[in-house]
Amino acid sequence: MKRYLFIFCICFLLSPITTRAESIVISVENREFYPFFFVEKGTAKGLLLDMVKDGLKPFDIEPIFKPLPLKRGLKMVERGKVDAIIAPRIKNDKFLLPDDAFEKDISSQRILQIDSVVVTYKSDYEFLGNIKTLPTPIRLTLGDPIESLFKSHGLSVDDGASGEHNIKKLMRDKKGCVITTSFKAMTWLENPNYMSNIDVSTEPVISRSYFLIFSKNSGLGKDKITQVWNEISKNRDDYIYPIKLFTAY
Amino acid sequence: MKNGLWLVFLVICMCTHLNAKTLEEWAKTFEPSALSYEERMKELKWFRDVSKGLAKKLDGKTIRSAAEHIKTHFYERDVLSEAFFDITGIRVKHNIIGEGPVVKEIMTQLRTGRVIEHIYVNDADLIGTHLRYQGVVNLSEYIKGEGKKYTNPYLDLEDWLNLEFGQDYSGNQLQLPDQQFSNLYWFRYDWFTDPKNQADFKQQFGYELGVPINWAAYEDIAEFFTGRKQKNPDGSTVTAYGHLDYLKPSPSLGWRFTDAWLSIAGVGDKGLPNGIPVDEWGIRVENRVPVGSMVERGGAMNSPAAVYALSKFMEWIKFAPPEAKDLEWHTAGPRAAKGDIAQRIFQYITWLSTDAFHQKGSPVVGKDGNPVWRVAPTPHGRYWDKGMKVGYQDAGSWTIPMSVRDSYRAAAWLWAQFASSKTVSLKKFLVGGTPVRKSTINHPYIDNNIKKWAGLIEFYRSPAEKKWTDSGPNVPDYALSVTWVANLEKSLKAFHDGASIPELAQKTMDQMARDQDDMMATLKLRKYSPKLNPIKSKDYWLKQPGSPKPERPPEKPKTIAYDQLIKQWQ
Numbered sequence: 001m002k003r004y005l006f007i008f009c010i011c012f013l014l015s016p017i018t019t020r021a022e023s024i025v026i027s028v029e030n031r032e033f034y035p036f037f038f039v040e041k042g043t044a045k046g047l048l049l050d051m052v053k054d055g056l057k058p059f060d061i062e063p064i065f066k067p068l069p070l071k072r073g074l075k076m077v078e079r080g081k082v083d084a085i086i087a088p089r090i091k092n093d094k095f096l097l098p099d100d101a102f103e104k105d106i107s108s109q110r111i112l113q114i115d116s117v118v119v120t121y122k123s124d125y126e127f128l129g130n131i132k133t134l135p136t137p138i139r140l141t142l143g144d145p146i147e148s149l150f151k152s153h154g155l156s157v158d159d160g161a162s163g164e165h166n167i168k169k170l171m172r173d174k175k176g177c178v179i180t181t182s183f184k185a186m187t188w189l190e191n192p193n194y195m196s197n198i199d200v201s202t203e204p205v206i207s208r209s210y211f212l213i214f215s216k217n218s219g220l221g222k223d224k225i226t227q228v229w230n231e232i233s234k235n236r237d238d239y240i241y242p243i244k245l246f247t248a249y
Numbered sequence: 250m251k252n253g254l255w256l257v258f259l260v261i262c263m264c265t266h267l268n269a270k271t272l273e274e275w276a277k278t279f280e281p282s283a284l285s286y287e288e289r290m291k292e293l294k295w296f297r298d299v300s301k302g303l304a305k306k307l308d309g310k311t312i313r314s315a316a317e318h319i320k321t322h323f324y325e326r327d328v329l330s331e332a333f334f335d336i337t338g339i340r341v342k343h344n345i346i347g348e349g350p351v352v353k354e355i356m357t358q359l360r361t362g363r364v365i366e367h368i369y370v371n372d373a374d375l376i377g378t379h380l381r382y383q384g385v386v387n388l389s390e391y392i393k394g395e396g397k398k399y400t401n402p403y404l405d406l407e408d409w410l411n412l413e414f415g416q417d418y419s420g421n422q423l424q425l426p427d428q429q430f431s432n433l434y435w436f437r438y439d440w441f442t443d444p445k446n447q448a449d450f451k452q453q454f455g456y457e458l459g460v461p462i463n464w465a466a467y468e469d470i471a472e473f474f475t476g477r478k479q480k481n482p483d484g485s486t487v488t489a490y491g492h493l494d495y496l497k498p499s500p501s502l503g504w505r506f507t508d509a510w511l512s513i514a515g516v517g518d519k520g521l522p523n524g525i526p527v528d529e530w531g532i533r534v535e536n537r538v539p540v541g542s543m544v545e546r547g548g549a550m551n552s553p554a555a556v557y558a559l560s561k562f563m564e565w566i567k568f569a570p571p572e573a574k575d576l577e578w579h580t581a582g583p584r585a586a587k588g589d590i591a592q593r594i595f596q597y598i599t600w601l602s603t604d605a606f607h608q609k610g611s612p613v614v615g616k617d618g619n620p621v622w623r624v625a626p627t628p629h630g631r632y633w634d635k636g637m638k639v640g641y642q643d644a645g646s647w648t649i650p651m652s653v654r655d656s657y658r659a660a661a662w663l664w665a666q667f668a669s670s671k672t673v674s675l676k677k678f679l680v681g682g683t684p685v686r687k688s689t690i691n692h693p694y695i696d697n698n699i700k701k702w703a704g705l706i707e708f709y710r711s712p713a714e715k716k717w718t719d720s721g722p723n724v725p726d727y728a729l730s731v732t733w734v735a736n737l738e739k740s741l742k743a744f745h746d747g748a749s750i751p752e753l754a755q756k757t758m759d760q761m762a763r764d765q766d767d768m769m770a771t772l773k774l775r776k777y778s779p780k781l782n783p784i785k786s787k788d789y790w791l792k793q794p795g796s797p798k799p800e801r802p803p804e805k806p807k808t809i810a811y812d813q814l815i816k817q818w819q
Binding site for chain 2: 035047112113114115117126128129181182183184185186189190199200201202203204207239240242243244246247248249
């Protein structure tokens with residue numbers, strides 16, 4: 001009798017595990033990129049994460065977000081230590097990206113399109129698309145993959161720990177520029193400490209599709225991965241979903 | 250080979266140049282106009298001169314604007330943007346997209362800062378959002394400061410119709426109207442004045458057939474005409490429908506209700522332009538702060554009046570053509586021109602400029618070339634009280650997001666002013682039928698052709714026009730409208746599956762009010778952010794004066810002869 005009871009107890013304890021949703025580990029940058037991704041009290045949050053989570057929901061897949069520096073996150077994906085990463089397009093044989101990721105600047109299977117803009121100290125300068133005209137040093141948040149673009153033009157880059165560090169440096173030095181998201185730049189324009197001393201370009205310095213890039217070693221399989229990308233796109237292109245989502249930020 | 254390519258390039262450049270019209274040619278193109286030829290030349294020269302430095306700075310860049318797919322905006326895209334480029338050297342890409350995508354794009358741009366467009370023609374229904382979110386350029390300040398140099402000295406804001414639609418609580422202009430569209434009652438004047446129809450109606454219902462003043466009369470008239478054989482001026486005989494509506498799941502299903510349907514039923518409080526403290530969305534506002542939609546919080550979204558509004562919408566479907574379930578606002582818009590609709594309670598005038606409503610040989614155009622249809626005031630529901638807004642109208646309005654700055658902002662502002670300038674406005678109205686200036690509707694050209702608009706000009710010239718208003722500043726975030734769309738889609742599905750109407754309507758409005766309050770509770774806006782009232786019993790609120798209003802018995806149907814009514818507008 002005791003044996004049966006023991007077996008029953010084991011089965012009972014195990015049963016929730018067998019019906020629990022599948023979970024996958026997704027790396028996300030640990031730098032502040034509000035509202036798209038950021039870490040609050042040790043937890044990764046943001047619009048991109050919400051969209052990924054909702055895209056996985058119909059497949060009963062629970063994401064576990066792991067905030068890491070971008071380079072480390074990419075290595076983890078390469079080695080199959082995590083299933084996926086949220087990042088702009090990156091060429092790597094071990095990564096799975098949507099088919100049009102390298103064909104179009106705005107991929108149909110992106111999570112979101114994110115622009116980075118130029119913040120300068122108040123002057124007559126207006127960025128109108130020519131990167132070579134950017135005032136230097138160009139201040140970026142540490143680990144921003146955009147760095148290589150400026151370096152390829154021979155422009156001096158200064159990495160700061162956060163956007164706040166960068167804007168303070170710009171205010172102190174009164175020269176150079178800060179590259180940040182248009183959202184962040186708008187918040188600085190409303191900050192009484194900065195508003196009368198800065199300018200923000202309308203023209204983005206770069207516009208990137210952000211993807212849910214999978215590791216080829218992920219157990220999800222290409223078909224399921226494509227379905228997840230499609231689900232994210234469907235939500236993004238919906239009328240109700242994004243409007244409702246954006247109100248939370 | 251290289252030489253050949255250069256030759257082709259030169260020929261293209263020359264052709265482009267040859268196609269460009271001169272200032273004089275454009276001044277002649279915009280005839281008739283509220284301005285004389287000389288005045289037009291003066292205004293166009295100002296646009297040319299002020300843009301010189303800007304066009305050079307923007308060198309080859311394009312200003313992107315977005316607007317919904319109506320004739321007015323197609324004219325802006327096809328004619329006005331070309332004129333603007335010829336005159337100023339600034340290229341504009343006026344993207345014509347659906348109204349749903351316009352709302353979605355501007356909301357995305359406001360929330361993410363990403364510059365999708367440099368300027369939008371965005372309905373002033375969003376004024377409550379803009380004044381609270383502070384994400385768009387305050388045009389009043391811009392005109393006085395940075396944008397002074399780029400502000401047309403001939404702009405004449407006093408000449409605008411309903412400029413207040415785009416203003417915040419303090420009268421700052423956040424949006425500049427580009428095209429006005431009212432929503433009026435539409436009916437077949439020829440059928441309503443037919444002696445046989447009049448006699449039969451009186452015999453059946455005991456009162457005169459005329460323009461319905463309330464929903465009870467509208468319903469009787471709908472019943473009377475549905476299935477009745479009627480003749481059209483083109484000689485065709487049709488089996489008529491007494492009503493027209495649209496039910497297709499889409500963003501426009503939300504506007505069918507957010508565009509004041511609840512207040513037309515009588516949901517809100519007295520007060521113009523919007524009910525205070527309860528407005529046309531059933532939201533109670535105290536000191537500019539929204540405090541609730543549910544009756545239990547002092548709102549009226551699930552009040553007896555709101556349930557009645559949805560119930561009647563569903564009940565009347567039986568009087569509409571079966572295809573109504575597949576129609577959206579833009580496909581339903583010109584539908585009445587087919588000649589089998591007797592009346593429509595909710596007709597956006599936007600669509601009345603469609604050729605089908607005016608072309609000779611159309612079933613709704615008389616042998617004299619004038620329409621046999623008319624527009625009249627919106628009939629109101631049984632909860633409506635004198636002193637409330639009567640109906641809905643709004644203005645697609647030029648709106649520049651804050652993220653658009655410097656040269657782009659100046660160029661976008663110039664484009665907005667050009668597209669609504671006195672030089673072009675009358676011509677634009679003749680194409681699209683959506684006026685924006687008083688000088689347009691009061692022009693002698695309009696006097697000479699007034700029959701063509703079948704009551705619309707009388708409406709815009711009348712002081713009564715002020716009783717038709719848009720969603721007011723009390724709506725804290727237009728994003729709330731998505732809860733309407735989602736719930737109405739679900740509700741109509743249940744309706745098609747045979748659910749009982751009063752219960753379904755109550756359930757839907759209860760859920761909608763709850764969802765709207767839940768969403769309001771999460772909003773963090775820069776000004777006047779919602780702060781919800783605590784829950785109290787429904788009875789408590791229904792016993793207070795004003796809205797939410799307790800159940801009312803059915804009203805007595807009332808009609809008025811159109812010719813008598815139109816005199817009130819004249």
